[in-house]
Amino acid sequence: MxxxxxxxxxxxxxxxxxxxxxxxxxxxxxxxxxxxxxxxxxxxxxxxxxxxxxxxxxxxxxxxxxxxxxxxxxxxVGYMTQTSALYEELTVRENIAFFAEMCGRKDAAWMDEVIDLVDLQDRSHSIVRTLSGGLRQRTSLACAMAHRPxxxxxxxxxxxxDPQLRAxxxxxxxxxxxxxxxxxxxxxxxxxxxxxxxxxxxxxxxxxxxxxxxxxxxxxxxxxxxxxxxxxxxxxxxxxxx
Ligand SMILES: Nc1ncnc2c1ncn2[C@@H]1O[C@H](COP(=O)(O)OP(=O)(O)O)[C@@H](O)[C@H]1O
Ligand SMILES: [Mg+2]
CATH class of the missing domain: 3.40.50.300 (P-loop containing nucleotide triphosphate hydrolases)
Incomplete structure (x- = not known):
């Protein structure tokens, strides 16, 4: 075990x-x-x-x-807190890169994979401030996984x-x-x-x-x-x- x-x-x-x-x-x-x-x-x-x-x-x-x-x-270890810990003025991809870099594990291929996994391909260059709650939630999850924990x-x-995004x-x-x-x-x-x-x-x-x-x-x-x-x-x- x-x-x-x-x-x-x-x-x-x-x-x-x-x-x-x-x-x-x-x-x-x-x-x-x-x-x-x-x-x-x-x-x-x-x-x-x-x-x-x-x-x-x-x-x-x-x-x-x-x-x-x-x-x-x-x-x-990746940690997603109850309150959003995203940088509002950075893009989705920049946020993910920041969290990966904090652990010294920035890896462009993995970042692409994480972005794919949470279906943010179309929004990866959007500034977080402009995102809806659901997109932010997906960005937060991507950040928690950014360093491949x-x-x-x-x-x-x-x-x-909402129930659809929850699923x-x-x-x-x-x-x-x-x-x-x-x-x-x-x-x-x-x-x-x-x-x-x-x-x-x-x-x-x-x-x-x-x-x-x-x-x-x-x-x-x-x-x-x-x-x-x-x-x-x-x-x-x-x-x-x-
Ligand atoms: N830093 C803290 N100082 C004092 N009490 C705390 C602190 N953090 C949590 N608590 C108390 O510990 C209990 C458990 O809280 P918490 O772990 O936040 O529960 P949950 O996440 O299940 O809502 C609560 O009674 C809360 O008020
Ligand atoms: Mg709690």
């Missing part, structure tokens, strides 16, 4: 808030792992810990077998995106996974959860449950993931009684 992301008893506390409260996560190469949970459940904090932007209160993180934080591993951490990449983005994610990229994608939308290979249902910094969508539904005898999540959350509140 090729473990790409591994955390053990990971905690991040902000004063009395246990944003991440004992997460054990294992994600394999080429897998799409979904972090699913309501606002405030700790998804962003977990992703920021994985990339080393936050230091854990306790516990450990390994990416590609190396301890995090670790500057060497950063070149292998082996791990992609995408924090609610489809928020504010397109998910087809890109699947294409990347098929090429061996490992993706961790957070979402609070249950229909996206169905598209992940495996899920962690997060609530109050913990995984209420982990597994494939089918496993989680059958574990609770639920017809939908939403129902399974509500049943799990109710179990969590009364001390985890099943």
């Amino acid at each position: 090729d473990l790409v992301v591994e955390t053990k008893e990971l905690h991040k506390h902000f004063g009395s808030i246990r944003a991440v409260d004992g997460i054990n996560l294992s994600v394999q190469s080429g897998e799409i792992f979904g972090l699913i949970g309501p606002n405030g459940s700790g998804k962003t904090t977990l992703i920021r810990l994985l990339i080393g932007l936050l230091l854990p209160t306790s516990g450990s993180i390994k990416l590609l077998g190396e301890d995090v934080p670790n500057k060497g591993i950063l070149a292998e 082996r791990i992609l951490l995408l924090d609610e990449p489809t928020v504010g995106v 397109i983005l998910w087809s890109y994610f699947r294409k990347l996974a098929e090429r061996g990229v490992t993706l961790i994608i957070s979402s609070h939308v249950m229909d996206e959860a169905e598209r992940c290979d495996r899920l962690g249902f997060m609530r109050q910094g913990r995984f209420l449950a982990e597994g494939t969508a089918a496993e989680l539904r059958s574990q609770k005898g639920a017809g939908t993931l939403e129902e399974a999540f509500l049943l799990l959350a109710a179990g969590g509140m009364d001390g985890g009684a099943q």
Whole structure:
């Protein structure tokens, strides 16, 4: 088994808030792992810990077998934040080049491939300021992949995106996974959860449950993931009684 992301008893506390409260996560190469949970459940904090932007209160993180934080591993990780981090006055291609160069990995052929992958061939010379929300979202995804990372951490990449573009983005994610990229994608939308290979249902910094969508539904005898999540959350509140 090729473990790409591994955390053990990971905690991040902000004063009395246990944003991440004992997460054990294992994600394999080429897998799409979904972090699913309501606002405030700790998804962003977990992703920021994985990339080393936050230091854990306790516990450990390994990416590609190396301890995090670790500057060497950063070149292998792409991160798409919840808020746009694009340079408004640069073109799509210039933005992608900038992110690639930051990791010392500018490669014209790969840039063309990334632009193709997100279907921005026609807009690669457009100034970001002039783009619609959907095109910006695709540009952000291209920037996160600009340096050819082996791990992609995408924090609610489809928020504010219409259903059609959402489906397109998910087809890109699947294409990347098929090429061996490992993706961790957070979402609070249950229909996206169905598209992940495996899920962690997060609530109050913990995984209420982990597994494939089918496993989680059958574990609770639920017809939908939403129902399974509500049943799990109710179990969590009364001390985890099943
Ligand atoms: N820098 C911070 N300082 C204090 N509290 C924080 C900080 N970042 C996140 N939190 C708190 O941690 C909890 C989890 O937040 P977050 O990871 O952003 O959740 P999510 O991404 O699932 O919405 C929330 O209660 C949030 O208010
Ligand atoms: Mg968040």
